[in-house]
Amino acid sequence: MFKPRFVRPFPSSVPALLIAAILTLGLAPTSTLAAPPTVATSIKPVQALVKMVMGSLGDPELVIPATASPHMFALKPSQATTLEQADVVFWIGPDMETTLIGPLDKMAANARVVELMKTPGLRLIHFDEEAQNDDGHAHGNVDPHIWLAPSNGRKMISYIAEVLSEIDPPNADTYAKNAKKARQRITILSRKTMDYVVQMRYTPYLVQHDGYGYLALEFGMNEVGHIQTTPGREPGAKHVADIIELIKSKNVKCLMHEPQFAPKLAERLKQETGIALREIDPMGIHLSLSDTTYVRIIQGIIVSMEPCLQPRAPKQPAQPAPTQ
Template identity: 30%
Template sequence: MSCYYISLISAVMLYNHMVFRMSRMRLALSLTVALTGAPAFADAPKVAADIAPVHALVARVMEGVGAPDLIVQPGASPHEYSLRPSEAAALQNADLVFWIGPDLTPWLGDTLETLAANAVVSALLDAPETIKLDLRENALFEAHDHSDHDDHGDKQHADHDHEEHAHDDHAHDDHAHDEHAHDDHDDHAHGDHAHGAHDPHAWLSPRNASNWLNVIAAQLSAADPENASLYFANAAEGRAEIETLIDTVNATLAPVRGGEFIVFHDAYQYFEVDFDFPAAGAISLSDASDPSPARIAEIQGRIADQAVSCVLTEPQFNPGLVATVLDGTEAQTGILDPLGSDLEPGPALYPLLIGNLATALAACM
C-alpha cells in the first residue's frame, strides 16, 4: 500500500477520532447543563442590564448560555443611583450592555462612556422596534384616542416626529407653563429624569418587551454566533409567553374595565395603552418631587367629579400623601410596583411584574 493511501487512511481515522471526541464533549456538556443547570459554554459574553425588567428579558434570552448582571438593584430608584463596586466592575467587564436609555437613567450615560467604553451598548428606547409614547404634561389625564395603537406591532406611534408636538424644541410648551404655573413647577418634574419627548417607562408595554426579546437576541448573536440559534429560540419562546401573559392580563382586567383610578406618579401610560385601561390622573408626574398642594387639590377634584374608585401608590413612596388625597373620599387604595422590587431578579420576573400590576389594579377597583 502506498504511503499516500496510508496517510489518507490515517487522516480519516484521526478526523473520525476528533469528531468522536467532540461529540462526547458536547454530550458531557449537555448532561452537565441538564443535571446542574450550569451554563454549557464557558465563554459566554459578559452582559449587563440596567433595571430588573430589562435584566429579566436579557436573562430569558440567555437561558442555557449564561446570565446577565443587574446594575440597579431592586427597590432602588433608577433615576438617581450610586453604583456599588461590584456593579461598576460588571459594567467595566461587559461585552454588551442593555439599558432603557438616558431618559430613564441620565446618570448612567457618562458612566457607560467611562466604564463600558469597549462594550456594545443598546438603548432599548431608541430601538426602531420600540413603540414610544409622548410624555404627558398634565396631572389630569384626558381621554385619548388610541386607535393608532390597535395593532401595537405597527409602531405607528413610534414614528411620530417632533413636528406633531408643541414640545419639539422644549419639553413643555408656553401654554403648559401658563396653565400650570400654580403647581410650583411640579408639572415639569419629568425633566429631572426624562430629557426627551418620550415617556421612558416603555418596559410596561408587553408589546415592547416582546419586540425587545428579538433585539436582545440579535445583539447577543452578533457577539456570540455559536449560540445564535439558542438565543433566537429563547426569544421566540419568550414572545409566546408574553402573548399568553397579555391574554391573562386582559382576562384579569375584564371584570373591572372602565373603572376610574389614579396612580401615584405617571409611569403606567404604556400599560394603560396596551390594555386599553386609562388612568384618570397621577398625584405626581414624576417620582423626583412631591406634589404641590394645588396638585393634590386638583386630584381630589378629579376623584370627586369622576367617581374615581381607586388610588394606587408604590412601595417606595410615603403612604401619607395618598392618605391626604383620599381624605374625604370613598376611594380605595392599592400598591403598584413598576420595577418588581419585591421579585427575585431573573427570567421569570417580567411576566410576574406585569401580572402583578393587573392583579393589584383589579383588586383595588
C-alpha cells in the first residue's frame, strides 16, 4: 500500500488528525448509471485532476508520460491511438503541450478537446512583454504551469466536472459529488502547505526553468530566477554568467532542478558556486494514479524543497574542556 510522503516530514506540532484528513478524505461512493466517456489527458497533473472528478467511474488515459517534457515529445503509435479513441481530451493548452497541437487537430477530430487554460476564474501570471523578449520565453505571454497553484486546481476541478457532466449527464451527480470532495481535499492541502512553508519563505532559490511562478505566488516563496529560458535548452554564456553573478550577489543557496531535464548545467553551477541542488518533480513521475495523486504532486515538491530552504540554527562552536 502506498504511504503518502507528505505526512512524515511535517512538524510534530501539526495535529495528526489534520494531516490524516487530507489523505483519508475519500471520494463519495458512486453508483454507475451509464458507461462513462473515454477520457484522454495530456500530462500527469491533468490526469490527476480528472481522476479526482471521475473517481471510481474510470481512469483517464495519459498521453505524454511524466518522464517526458511536453515541450519536446514525439508521439508514439499507442499514444496516437489514445487520442483517436477518446471522447474527450483534457490538456493545458498550446503554450504548454506544444507537441500536441498538430496531433490533436488530426487524431482527436471526433473528441471534445478541452483547454484548461480557459477555465473560468483562474489566477494567471502574465509575463512582462519586455522581459519576455529579453529572456526568450518558450511559452506565450501567460505562464501555463497553472496546476502548481492549488487555488487553480480547485477551479479546474469544477470546470472538469462541468464538462464531464455535459458529455455524460447520467453520471452528473457523481461528478459533482467527487468534485466537491476534491475541492475540500485541495483546500486542506493549501492550508497545511501554508503552515509548512512559513519558515521557508525568506530563503532565495533558483529553479531550472521559468515554470514555478504559481507555486511561489501561491505560498509566498522567494524564487529569484531560473537557469533556462527555454525548457530543455542550455542558455548562452551571457545568461550563465548572469546566473553566477545572481547566485553570488543574492547569496542563493539552492537550485531546484527537474528529472525531466539533464542536470548538466545545474552540476556546473554547483561546481562553480557551491550552490546546493535539490530535485523537484512537477509531473509526479513515481506516483501511481489515484484520487490523491494531485495532492501528492504538490506535497512532493514542497517536501523536496524543504531541506534547502528551511533555515537552520547556526552550529555552536565547541567549548573547550574545563581545566583542572
